[in-house]
Amino acid sequence: MELTPIMDREALNRFLETDFPQLHTDGKIFEVMEVVPGSVIMRLVPNERHLRPGGTISGPTLFALADVSAWCTVLAHIGPVALAVTTSLNINFLRKPEPGPLSCTCRLLKLGKRLAIMDASIFDEAADNLVAHATATYSIPPR
Numbered sequence: 001m002e003l004t005p006i007m008d009r010e011a012l013n014r015f016l017e018t019d020f021p022q023l024h025t026d027g028k029i030f031e032v033m034e035v036v037p038g039s040v041i042m043r044l045v046p047n048e049r050h051l052r053p054g055g056t057i058s059g060p061t062l063f064a065l066a067d068v069s070a071w072c073t074v075l076a077h078i079g080p081v082a083l084a085v086t087t088s089l090n091i092n093f094l095r096k097p098e099p100g101p102l103s104c105t106c107r108l109l110k111l112g113k114r115l116a117i118m119d120a121s122i123f124d125e126a127a128d129n130l131v132a133h134a135t136a137t138y139s140i141p142p143r
Helices: 009-019 059-078
Strands: 030-036 039-044 085-093 102-111 115-124 129-139
Touching: 009 030, 009 059, 030 059, 039 059, 059 085, 059 102, 059 115, 059 129
Parallel strands: none
Antiparallel strands: 030 039, 039 102, 085 129, 102 115, 115 129
16 A cells, blocks of 8 residues: 655644644644654653653553544645544553653554554654554544
């Protein structure tokens, strides 16, 4: 499956700032780092709010990174369709991430007219460890 992105890194980051500004309420912690055919890499730099007792990044923060990465992956390949929505997201927490930057590589497994299916791998950048893996399905609104 050859997929050519419609939106590049700059366009996606701009779209997040203009159409989803609440994502940056606590400061700009999410950033699209790379867009390639069939895939997007996002980065999250957590702040104190994203930590949980025990000195780790919270599960909801990892979930949000997987979800935002999946959304950006869909948008990169269909264009700025803000109303594409998550229909399911399953996440497996594999190991404890230390406080610090995370990266998420999200790949399109299937892009149809109405549904997109992706997998997302979240890495602790400092240790280069896979800390979580998610699968997501997005509903694409009719054009």
